[in-house]
Amino acid sequence: MNLSKRRTALVAGGVAAAMLLSACGGSDDNGGGGGDGAAADGGTFSVYVGEPENPLIPGNTTESEGHQVISSLWTGLIEYAADGAVEYTGVAESIESEDNTTWTVELKDGWTFHDGTPVTAQSFVDAWNYTAYSPNAQGASYFFSNILGYDDLQAPTDDEGNVTGDPAAEELSGLRVIDENTFEVELASPFAQFPVTVGYNAFWPMPEAFFEDPEGFGAMPIGNGPFQAEGEFVPGQGITVTRYEDYAGEDPAVAESVDFRVYADLNTGYNDLQAGNLDVLPDLPPDALASAQDVLGDRYLEAPSSGFTYLGYPTYDERFSDPRVRQALSMGVDRQAISDAIFAGSRTPADAYVAPVVDGYREGVCEYCELDVDAANALLDEAGFDRSQPIELWFNAGAGHDAWVQAVGNQLRENLGLDYVLRGELDFAEYLPLLDEQGVTGPFRLGWSMDYPSPQNYLEPLYSTAALPPAGSNATFYSNPEFDALIQQGNSASSNEEALDFYNQAEDILLEDMPIIPMFFDLEQAGHSENVSDVVIDVFGDIDVANVTPTS
Amino acid sequence: MGRYIARRLLLTIPVMLGASFLIFALVYALPGDPIRALGGDRPLAPAVVAQLTDEFNLNDPLWLQYVKYVGDLLQGDFGTDFRGREVLDTITQRMPVTIKLALVAIAFEIVIGIVAGVMAGIRKNGFFDNVVLVSTTLIVSIPILVLAFVAQFTLGLQLGLFPIAGVNDGWYSYLLPGLVLAAGSLAYVARLTRTSIAENMRADYVRTARAKGLPRRDVIVRHTLRNSLIPVVTFVGADIGTLMGGAIVTETVFNLPGIGRAVFDAVRAQEGAVVVGIVTLLVFVFIFFNLVVDVLYAVLDPRIRYE
Numbered sequence: 001m002n003l004s005k006r007r008t009a010l011v012a013g014g015v016a017a018a019m020l021l022s023a024c025g026g027s028d029d030n031g032g033g034g035g036d037g038a039a040a041d042g043g044t045f046s047v048y049v050g051e052p053e054n055p056l057i058p059g060n061t062t063e064s065e066g067h068q069v070i071s072s073l074w075t076g077l078i079e080y081a082a083d084g085a086v087e088y089t090g091v092a093e094s095i096e097s098e099d100n101t102t103w104t105v106e107l108k109d110g111w112t113f114h115d116g117t118p119v120t121a122q123s124f125v126d127a128w129n130y131t132a133y134s135p136n137a138q139g140a141s142y143f144f145s146n147i148l149g150y151d152d153l154q155a156p157t158d159d160e161g162n163v164t165g166d167p168a169a170e171e172l173s174g175l176r177v178i179d180e181n182t183f184e185v186e187l188a189s190p191f192a193q194f195p196v197t198v199g200y201n202a203f204w205p206m207p208e209a210f211f212e213d214p215e216g217f218g219a220m221p222i223g224n225g226p227f228q229a230e231g232e233f234v235p236g237q238g239i240t241v242t243r244y245e246d247y248a249g250e251d252p253a254v255a256e257s258v259d260f261r262v263y264a265d266l267n268t269g270y271n272d273l274q275a276g277n278l279d280v281l282p283d284l285p286p287d288a289l290a291s292a293q294d295v296l297g298d299r300y301l302e303a304p305s306s307g308f309t310y311l312g313y314p315t316y317d318e319r320f321s322d323p324r325v326r327q328a329l330s331m332g333v334d335r336q337a338i339s340d341a342i343f344a345g346s347r348t349p350a351d352a353y354v355a356p357v358v359d360g361y362r363e364g365v366c367e368y369c370e371l372d373v374d375a376a377n378a379l380l381d382e383a384g385f386d387r388s389q390p391i392e393l394w395f396n397a398g399a400g401h402d403a404w405v406q407a408v409g410n411q412l413r414e415n416l417g418l419d420y421v422l423r424g425e426l427d428f429a430e431y432l433p434l435l436d437e438q439g440v441t442g443p444f445r446l447g448w449s450m451d452y453p454s455p456q457n458y459l460e461p462l463y464s465t466a467a468l469p470p471a472g473s474n475a476t477f478y479s480n481p482e483f484d485a486l487i488q489q490g491n492s493a494s495s496n497e498e499a500l501d502f503y504n505q506a507e508d509i510l511l512e513d514m515p516i517i518p519m520f521f522d523l524e525q526a527g528h529s530e531n532v533s534d535v536v537i538d539v540f541g542d543i544d545v546a547n548v549t550p551t552s
Numbered sequence: 553m554g555r556y557i558a559r560r561l562l563l564t565i566p567v568m569l570g571a572s573f574l575i576f577a578l579v580y581a582l583p584g585d586p587i588r589a590l591g592g593d594r595p596l597a598p599a600v601v602a603q604l605t606d607e608f609n610l611n612d613p614l615w616l617q618y619v620k621y622v623g624d625l626l627q628g629d630f631g632t633d634f635r636g637r638e639v640l641d642t643i644t645q646r647m648p649v650t651i652k653l654a655l656v657a658i659a660f661e662i663v664i665g666i667v668a669g670v671m672a673g674i675r676k677n678g679f680f681d682n683v684v685l686v687s688t689t690l691i692v693s694i695p696i697l698v699l700a701f702v703a704q705f706t707l708g709l710q711l712g713l714f715p716i717a718g719v720n721d722g723w724y725s726y727l728l729p730g731l732v733l734a735a736g737s738l739a740y741v742a743r744l745t746r747t748s749i750a751e752n753m754r755a756d757y758v759r760t761a762r763a764k765g766l767p768r769r770d771v772i773v774r775h776t777l778r779n780s781l782i783p784v785v786t787f788v789g790a791d792i793g794t795l796m797g798g799a800i801v802t803e804t805v806f807n808l809p810g811i812g813r814a815v816f817d818a819v820r821a822q823e824g825a826v827v828v829g830i831v832t833l834l835v836f837v838f839i840f841f842n843l844v845v846d847v848l849y850a851v852l853d854p855r856i857r858y859e
C-alpha cells in the first residue's frame with residue numbers, strides 16, 4: 001500500500017512538471033505579440049471597467065463603472081452633445097410643455113429592444129414606476145421625486161425607520177400613456193430643465209422581459225442601444241457586447257464587438273494597456289499622470305469632467321456660521337499649488353460653484369476662491385475668529401484624500417496661522433451618517449458629479465433647503481430662502497436663457513455666503529492602444545464606445 | 553482510521569458554527585451604516601434605505617440576525633449581497649479561480665521548495681546551501697505587494713513572458729501570480745526541508761543504509777527524504793488554507809477574480825452574508841486540509857497510528 005501511494009505521488013509530480021514545461025513552451029509562442037487578441041477579427045476592442053456596484057439595471061445604477069457599461073446598451077429619450085447640449089437623437093421626437101409642469105413626450109417610430117420588442121410609451125412609464133416604487137429598492141428612485149404621486153409610492157416607515165406597510169400606490173399618478181408613442185408627465189412643481197434631465201440612466205426604457213425576471217435581467221440586460229449583451233455579465237471578469245444591427249439611432253456602433261473587462265486595480269489596467277492587451281483605459285492611475293503623456297504620446301487623452309471636489313462647512317457649527325470666516329478660509333488656500341503638488345496638475349482650481357462642463361458656467365466668478373492672504377487675515381480678525389483652536393479637517397478614509405486635505409491644512413497654517421487636525425479615520429459607512437446628523441466639527445470633503453448637464457444640478461441638490469439630509473445631499477445644512485426662491489424661479493422659467501439667469505443669481509448668493517470651499521474641477525484622463533482610433537471622452541467622463549473605431 | 557476521520561469530521565460542525573457566529577458578530581460590530589454608504593456622495597431615497605434595511609434584517613438584534621441567517625443557510629440559501637446578487641453565485645464563480653491559483657502556488661512550493669531544500673541539505677554549508685540561504689532570506693524579506701508589482705513589471709510588461717492580468721489565457725495566466733503567491737512559502741519549505749534533511753543525514757538509520765551499500769540516491773529519496781517530510785507536510789497543509797484566503801494582494805495586482813478579492817470587497821462594504829459565507833467555507837477548507845495532513849502523517853511514518 002505504501003508503495004502504491006508513493007507511485008501516485010511520483011505520477012502527480014510528473015504531471016506537475018509536464019504542466020510547467022508546456023506552460024513554459026507557451027510563453028515562447030505568446031511572448032512577442034501581446035495585442036493579438038484585440039486585432040484578430042478586425043472589429044473588436046477591449047475597455048477597462050471597475051467592478052460595477054450593482055446589477056446592470058439603469059434604475060439601480062448610480063455610479064460611473066456601471067454607467068460606462070450600460071450606456072453602450074441603452075439610448076435614452078435624448079442624448080447630449082460633447083458640450084452638454086440636448087440633442088434629439090434618442091428615442092424622443094419632442095418633449096414639450098406650455099407651463100413647465102405637464103410635459104408631453106412624443107416618441108419616434110422604429111426603436112426596438114434587443115429582444116425585438118418595440119420601444120413604446122409604456123416601456124418608459126413602466127420603467128419609471130418600477131424605479132420609483134420603494135419596495136423595489138432602486139438606487140435612482142429619488143430622480144422621480146419631482147413627478148406627481150411619488151410620495152404615494154414610498155412605503156410608510158415608523159420612527160425607527162422600519163417599513164410598516166406597502167406604499168399607497170404602485171403607479172405614479174403623474175405619468176399617463178396617451179398612445180403607443182406618446183406619454184404625459186405631470187410634475188409636482190414646474191421644472192423647465194426637465195428635458196435636460198431625461199438623458200440620465202434612471203429615465204431609460206425597459207422591455208417587458210425585465211419585469212418578468214428583474215434578477216436575471218441584471219446579469220444579461222436587454223436595452224435599445226447600439227450594442228447588445230452577448231453573454232452574461234460575470235462579476236470580476238466583465239461582459240462582451242456586440243453591435244445591434246437593428247439599432248434605430250443615428251450613430252450605430254462602429255466596432256463589431258466590445259469586451260468590457262473588469263479590473264480590480266487601475267495600475268494593473270495601465271500596465272495591461274502598455275503591454276498591448278487592453279485597448280481603452282478610461283481613467284489613469286494618479287501616480288502615472290506625470291509620465292503618461294510621454295509614455296502614451298498621442299494616445300493620451302484629457303478632457304474636463306463633471307467632477308467637483310469641495311470642502312463643505314458645517315454651517316450649524318457656531319465657528320463656521322459667519323460667512324466672513326467661510327470666505328476667509330477659502331481665500332487662504334492656493335488651489336493651483338495643491339493641484340500641481342498632489343495631482344500633477346490634473347485638477348483645475350475651482351473658480352465657481354457650477355462646473356465648466358455645463359452651460360451657465362462663468363469663469364473666475366468666485367472672488368473668494370483666489371488666494372489672498374492679506375484679505376483673508378483681515379476678514380478673520382474682523383470676524384473675531386479664535387485662532388488658538390485648531391481647525392478639524394474631515395474626509396473619508398481609504399479613498400486617497402489624505403494628501404490633498406493635508407495640503408489644505410498646511411496652507412491654512414502657513415497663510416492664516418491656523419493649526420489643523422486631520423480627521424480621516426472614518427469609512428464612508430460611518431462618515432456619511434455623521435454628516436447627516438450634524439456630527440462634524442470642521443470643513444469636510446465631499447464630491448459631486450453631475451447627473452445631467454444643467455447648472456441646476458450643481459445648485460439645488462447641494463444647497464437648497466429641500467435637499468437637507470437625510471433625503472438630500474445638502475450636508476452643510478445651508479439654508480437660504482432667497483437662494484431657494486431663485487432656484488424655483490429658474491426651474492419654472494419660460495426659456496433656457498431666463499433660467500440660466502436665475503441660476504446665475506442663485507450662484508451669486510452662494511458666492512457671498514460660501515457654504516463650501518470650492519476646491520477643484522476634475523479633468524478626466526484616458527489612454528488607448530494603437531488598435532483603436534476615435535476615442536472620445538464624453539461629457540460624463542465616460543468613453544463613447546459606439547464611436548471607437550478598431551483600426552487593425 | 554475510519555472512525556478517527558469520522559470523529560474529526562463531526563467535530564467540524566461545532567467549529568464551523570462557532571466560527572461563523574464569531575465572523576457574523578465581527579461584521580455586525582463594524583461601525584457605520586452600510587446601506588447609507590451604498591449611495592455614495594448622494595443619498596438613497598429614505599424609503600429605499602428603509603426597504604433595504606428591512607430586507608437584510610439590519611434592524612434586528614445580532615442573535616436574531618444570526619438565527620435567520622443560519623435558518624436560511626440550512627435550506628441551502630446563502631442569501632444575497634446588498635446589490636441583490638446571490639452569495640452562492642459569487643462563491644461558485646470565484647472559487648475555481650482561487651483554487652487554480654492555490655494549486656499552481658502549491659505546485660511551485662512543493663517542487664521548487666523541496667528540491668532546493670534537499671540539494672541544500674545534503675551538502676550542508678556547501679555552495680548551493682549558501683545560495684539557498686541567501687536567496688530565501690531575500691525572498692522572505694520582500695513584501696508580497698512589491699514582489700507582485702516587480703514581477704508584473706519586469707517579467708510581464710518588459711520581457712513580455714507572461715500575461716499581466718486576468719484569466720484569459722487559461723492555466724498560463726496563473727503561472728506568474730502563482731509563483732508570486734508561492735514565493736514566501738516556497739522559501740520556508742526550502743529551509744524546513746534543508747534543516748530536516750541535514751539533521752536526518754546524520755541519523756543512525758542513514759548511516760546503516762549507507763553502510764549496507766545502498767546507492768546514494770536511494771538513501772536520500774527513500775530513507776532521508778521520507779522521514780524529513782513530516783514538518784514540511786504540516787506546513788504545506790496549513791498553507792493551503794492561508795493561500796486560499798490570503799491571496800488578496802496577488803489577486804488584486806494580477807486582476808484574478810478570486811475569493812480573496814471578494815472577501816476584501818465584502819468586508820469593506822460590510823456585506824455580512826458574503827463575508828460569513830466565504831469565510832466559513834475557508835474555515836472548512838482549512839479544517840479539511842488539516843485532517844488530510846494528519847492522515848498523511850500515518851502514511852509517512854507508520855509508527856503514527858490513529859485509533
